[in-house]
Amino acid sequence: MEPPTGFWASLLSFLKFLPYFCGLLILGFIKGVLLCPWACLIMAIGISALILGLWPMHLIWTYYCIIRTKLVGPVVKLLLLIAATAVLIVWLIIGIPGSVFAGLVYGFLAPIMATFDAVGEGKEKPFVHCFVDGTWSTITGSCTVVRDVKDLLFHSYFSIMDDLRLQKPPDGEPYEIRLLDIPGALIAAALGLLLDGIMFTLIAFYKCPVMLFKGWKRLIQDMIGREGPFLETACVPFAGLAILLWPFAVVGAVLASILSSVPLGAYGAVVAYQESSFIMGLAYVFSSVSIFDEYTNDVLDMAPGSCFPRFKYRKGKGESSHGNSAPLSRPASFNREKQEGKRPPSRVTSFKNSIDEFNPFKLLDHLFAECRNQGEALVNKGVITMKDIEETKSGKVGSGVLNVGLPAYVILNALLRSAKADSVGLILSDGSEITSDNRPKHTIFDWFFDPLMVIKEQIKAENFTEEEEEYLKMRVLLAGDPSRLKGSLPHVPSLTERKKADIDAFARRLQGITKSISRYPTAKRRFDDLVKALLSELERTMGGSQSANGSQSQAQRLRNSVARMLSQKSMGKTDNIRDEDPEAQMTRLSRTP
Structure with a gap:
């Protein structure tokens, strides 16, 4: 849209816009006042219950991980215990009032923003949407916030503390002061x-x-x-x-x-x-x-x-x-002297x-959408089995094929694609490219983007053949399952010991980056949706192998059997099938009347 030129045209445009803006602001304010108490109630009760319920577990597990870690010496451990105690007490004090304040702010501002966004360019029926948008979405958004906080306090926290407990000092000597x-x-x-x-x-x-x-x-x-x-x-x-x-x-x-x-x-x-x-x-x-x-x-x-x-x-x-x-x-x-010679940015840009710039949440959406596409393909090939899905849903593994291997596999494909295209950034599967100009301006994203660019340049310098690329992909995908790794890696005669060591280093670094991404807010929720989609694809694949007569009922029985098996497994009633081959499990379940 071209802006009006001239003072009177600009003033007329402003006078036309002012009542329109005030009307939307008043409507959004009314919606915010009506929805604010409900959103505040949901977030305050949900987040406060999580903080109080998990606080004893956080206290015990924090002390245990600090005492057991080999990364630091005794004096640092003592200081960390004192600091952790202070942080946990402060977290308990400010967490509950903070949840109330966050609920008030979100419940009031979300409807206002949704009201303004409803009348943007390209929107159909803006008059209806300016009344409807931001009502039910604010309530569901409050529930989503509570779920994401739960994932952070339960999944991300314990993953970080486990790394502290298991990590070893790089030079063999613990850090001391x-x-x-x-x-x-x-x-x-x-x-x-x-x-x-x-x-x-x-x-x-x-x-x-x-x-x-x-x-x-x-x-x-x-x-x-x-x-x-x-x-x-x-x-x-x-x-x-x-x-x-x-x-x-x-x-x-x-x-x-x-x-x-x-x-x-x-x-x-x-x-x-x-x-x-x-x-x-x-x-x-x-x-x-x-x-x-x-x-x-x-x-x-x-x-x-x-x-x-x-x-x-x-x-x-x-x-x-x-x-x-x-x-x-x-x-x-x-460095003002260096900047004086640069042309200042235009105000009419x-x-x-x-x-249109990328943001971390859109990139997470793209990552998990690609994980679903690649995962369904790997399910059809038999690379991802029922055992992988079971272990992921039960939480038995921290670095399994699905929760770490599959996202690392997707990122590796993007790195290989970018290296072959000689890109200065990262080319996604839809053809869009992330560069230093349009990448998210967030410090957290720099922790991931910069190391990935280094790995991409190293992959480009290695100049892998197609067979070596397949070896690298399988190495990254199955790194969390050593028992399957030995029998699944393709034999590549051209691989030397040095290249194998380089590939192992690439796999470890990609797995580490992927594990860090899994701790990002909303990542756990997206990953749960991914596991459900892959489970449905596996059921569809097994159901499609039956005859056309009664295939729908067979698939339904298979779904019920899988759900019953997973339910029993969570209660510890599947000891008799724990060691059974996953393919044999699926065959037996598909034949269950």
């Missing part, structure tokens, strides 16, 4: 918390009016000229809402600045310990105020630099040496590109 440096580090942290807490608060309050009026000025200019976020019709309601809610954004920024003083002040202990010098830790404490002041000046487009002193707090060549820099340490004014 120097006790003599602890007192100086604690004093530096205390001074950092005190000084940074006071100074960050004063700086944030001093600059919050600048952020308030500069933000309003920019948004109002864009609204009158239909530029920036007001250029696209779909973004206009949200951009208009941003004008009204901008003071809350400023308050949130001030609170975030105050809260940031805690980790940044405590980082003085890290500096003091790493440099074995209390003086260096103290120098960082004073320098962090200057770093924060300079950072906020750059964000608010104020005069560069800072009036506070900045000292050298590293004994090396520079204070921003690799791996030891402070969280906010960076070249002065973000369309927002469609940012809308």
